[in-house]
Amino acid sequence: MIPWIGQPLPRFEDPPLLTGEGRFVADLTRDASFLRFVRSPVAHGRIVSIEAPGRITAFTADDLRQVRPIRPLLHRPDFHPIEQPVLASGKVRFVGEPVAVVVARTPEEAEDAAEQVFVEIEPQDPVVSAPDALRPGAPTVHDHLEDNVVVDARFETEGVDEVFAGAAVVVEFDLRSQRQNALPLEARGSVASYDPRSGRTTLTASVQSPHVIRTILADLLGIPESDLRVVVPDVGGAFGQKFCLAPEDVVTAWVARRLRTTVSWVEDRRENLMSSFHSRDHHYRVRGAFDRDARLLAVDADLLCNIGAYSCYPVTCGVEPLMALAEFPGPYDFRTYRVRSRGITTNTCPMAPYRGVSRPVITLAMERLMDLAAVRFGIEPAEIRRGNLVSEFPYSSATGLVYDEGSYVESLDRAVEEIGLEDFRDRQAAARSEGRYLGVGISVFSERTGYGTSAFAARSMDVTPGYETVDLAMDPSGNVEVRLGASPHGQGLETTLAQLIGDELGVEPARVRVVHSDTDRTPYGWGTFASRSLVIAGGAARLASDRLRAKLAAIASAELEAAPEDIVIRAGRATVAGTDAGIDVSELARLAYHSSHRLAGGMDPGLTATATYDPAGTFSNACHVAAVEVDPETGGVRVDRFVVVEDAGRLINPMIVDGQLHGGVTQGIAGALYEEIRYDSEGNILTTSLMDFLPPTLAEVPTIEVHHLETISDATITGAKGLGEGGTIGAPAAIINAVADALRPLGVEVAEVPATPSRLRRLVSESERIPA
Amino acid sequence: MTERTRVEVELTVNGRSHRVRVEPRRTLADALRDDCGLTGTHLGCEHGVCGACTILADGEPVRSCLMFAVQCEGMDLRTVEDLADGDRLHPIQQAFWENHGLQCGFCTPGFLMLSAGYLAQNPDPDEEELRAVLSSNLCRCTGYQNILKAVRQAAEVMRG
Amino acid sequence: MAPGYYTPAFMKPAPFDYHQARSVAEAVAHLGEYGYEAKILAGGQSLVPAMNFRLARPAVLVDINPLDELDYLEEDGDTLRIGAMVRHVTFERPVTEGPTGRLLAMAAHHVGHLPIRVRGTFGGSLAHADPAAEWCVIALLLDAELATRSPSGGRDIPAADFFQTVFTTALEPEELLVEARLPNLAPHTRIGFQQFSRRAGDFALTMAAVALEADDGPVANARIALGGVSDRPVRAGEAEQALEGQPATDESFRAAAEIAAQEFDAIGDIHGSADYRRDLVRALTRRALEQAIST
């Protein structure tokens, strides 16, 4: 099957996962004691005292005085740092915040012990929503930050007011996206083991970025990094929630060192819903100015992001507001733009990036803008988009982002064709006369992927991620070992990289072993997040393979007495182009190690190569179209069809790509219709079970119809673009636009996600044109 | 902490007997994982919704997080570790592999056991039934498409 | 002094003593001995989640799963007798000819998911008394009688008196529910069952079960029971009366549904307000009536 690139190869990762041989954190607690965190039941208050019966092993902030607080930083004047002690110290700031930790022999006994720790708290007024936190006189979450504003970023091009004043049509609306939890099916957790002989501590943790976690752990604990090893076992999903540092992991490592033993922390689902990172929770006010030909001239946006009680390390709570600010324009070509984007702290669970980060909401905002304008102009939603989409490349956006080549208009046209828009409009009209409400919704968007250091540096991050390094070695038997700092967990990167390297080095992918997720065995890297691994780690792997291949060709050229450029390496053999002369790659490998005296002068023995890749980034693009039916009497929405036309450049393994899209779209549908973390006005969380927070099942998800375009841009060396987040970014807008389209005859506008049945029903019953 | 009363329970898992000493409050899932060392059965919610802990009890798919080990003496318990025949994957496992029915793999044991229990009694399900049954469990990664495809294919293979 | 608190989250049960009952008499004796301290463990599909959260923390658990003597279905004249330990899954195919069996089957598919139905029991569902439980609504619709055993004997409780408020029934701590007696619907009775839930398998936000006779003439013996709208399952008595003797038309169904939507104390929760529940009652009652008449 050469080339391997482009083949739907079944994954090498799967067999152990299919037979119960997978090893997740909770499977590794055999020799461990169990930790249980005592958590705050109060959203805001001063800790007066913490009492634990003497027979219980318990630790509080007093015991952890030597541990530094988590203090994520951006170096920009519009950012005000806030600190998080790993166990609450002095104050509690959200329900679920860890206040103390107990140690016991079994999980059940750990809960018994936690139950006996008594915390006296003097409650203070909490503030729960971002708009409330901005009101004058609102309670302050962090004493030094009187207005609760952590980030207040602005951007403005010239002449915004003038363009609005002269516009033919101005569209203005509010948008509210509620809170979600990324909800990996495996919650968080870690096992920390102290080895008295070496003095080293190994943290085996369900995280996305082992190297970064090791660095910060060493910083916070005040120990050399070499005393720590971070290992990531199988990870049961992450979606961003396991990228940022969990304070609980720090405590787990600390307790292991303190007790000189092995301890484990296995988060349960209630803790996960209550105190693991949340996401989204934005309030927008958006205005768009159009000329009389329905061309978008300018956008003016005020964006509020509720960042919760603390900032997340390393990306900081600036990640949501700053990404929203920079990427709001999406795939539309307009030059005049004003935006204010704020991150507001409240007495709620902290936020961290979740699949898509701000983009599901900003895409929803831009796509609502397009649909609302289309209604005003009386044209089809597809038509207004065609007239405004970016179509010449490279394109430089109002905020200075450079878009490499994409297929924005083409993807739209293809998606509209697949859904059969004209027929749909006929069916929709017929259904309406029977009192049924069908709708179709479009979402076109760009997905910036493969962020390198230059992209992150634009946010002035104290910790600037971006590059990846790959170490590659062919052993004397001709098998390949690849070591990388990225840390895949379900994305199939082991298989994809093996395909990529297999083609380069002429070996079967099954002979390529990918080593990752162990700081002792891999080069420093940033982990797996932000749809970056295939682009960046893949790029580095490609570069390293090129180097190794060059060496193989050089050795072969000496052996075969031909010029190196004439050597073709393919299917396990190096041959001289156009001849039968050849030698097995495995023979070359053996020679490089065992007969190094035969290597040409100056050539080192062995076959290893290292490469680092740090691209500027690349934009994937896609169009999603949803067809829905809304029941105006119950507010229920059924998604009948969902079409995706995706352009992520070159597809290395199309089966894996489609899987990412299916899963991404499903999470997008979840955000649009089902999932919502709720707090009451006292800051009590109301959604701490999966009976209240509602990830969809198969019954709620339609067949997702995926089609591909393959625009190969030169922004990445493999030609591949990232796509891990696209499904989640585009789907909410397609769904909400479809719901709005369905209900338009009733005079209803949808301004809040998720569009739950009770919300939709309320809109319908408040509308004037209520059906009898 | 005082020693809690533990009781001896004999569990028959995958045809093998396991004598374990557990507190009555130990769930079957925890007993399988921690006392029998069979960690293929996963816990995703411990309140009956996600289905990651689904195993077969006397042939029927059940949530092992909602049973206590002390209740299960004499039951024929089957977990994901029992599906493959040595190196030969069970047709459902094979179909999940070929159809990319898993990503992180955390939900997979639950879906495999749910399908195994269901297909054993309903070898030829129609599409609607199959969708209804597979909606018993949650998967956060795959969007379910390929799980459905895999189970459909496995049913065909198993019917021969 | 500042108030004191304990941690708010648990996922493993508090300790308890476990007794496996080998007979109804033994189970009842345990209940007599431990009273409020004890709880019956039937299918465990409601009790165990509550215990894992430590919302329920019985000191003693009396397991009645071994009691085959409570796992039976019997036709007794015009009455269907259901042993407390009959599992939900049993009802997926009609257990009796005629409308009663069909109604039970329609509802059965909505009770959780297959693995829940395999374990959960008819008696457990009634004793648990979730206001949105299918079996509670149907018991009320059919005017079931619920038979109990206790150390002092036993009694028969009409469904209308059995359900008192959320998760609360007329059962005394030492009382075991042993049987539900469902008077079979007349063979020509038409039935409808409609519910609306957020996801497949979830407890319904609202459900409406209806039964009525309307062969060629006006509606007779109309019954409407609603779930998920109040602190217990409710009968829409005024709507039933309003239908009596009316033609089986869209118009009278609409009117009855409107009455049904107004005649009880609706309760809201995070999935929807009380007003929303009324809206659902209106729509689902009408649809259930239409379904009854069209099948």
Ligand SMILES: Cc1cc2nc3c(=O)[nH]c(=O)nc-3n(C[C@H](O)[C@H](O)[C@H](O)COP(=O)(O)OP(=O)(O)OC[C@H]3O[C@@H](n4cnc5c(N)ncnc54)[C@H](O)[C@@H]3O)c2cc1C
């Ligand atoms: C994910 C999920 C979804 C669900 N969805 C639904 C749904 O849509 N509709 C629905 O109706 N149910 C649903 N359920 C609940 C399920 O139907 C339960 O089986 C049922 O509510 C309780 O029955 P059980 O036999 O499991 O009782 P248990 O959980 O064992 O007991 C419940 C309570 O009743 C008491 N009890 C049980 N039997 C007796 C008896 N014979 N005498 C006296 N007291 C007794 C127990 O002490 C306990 O207090 C769901 C459950 C889960 C986990």
Ligand code: FES
């Ligand atoms: S762990 Fe048992 S159903 Fe989720």
Ligand code: FES
């Ligand atoms: S594969 Fe990850 S939850 Fe299903």
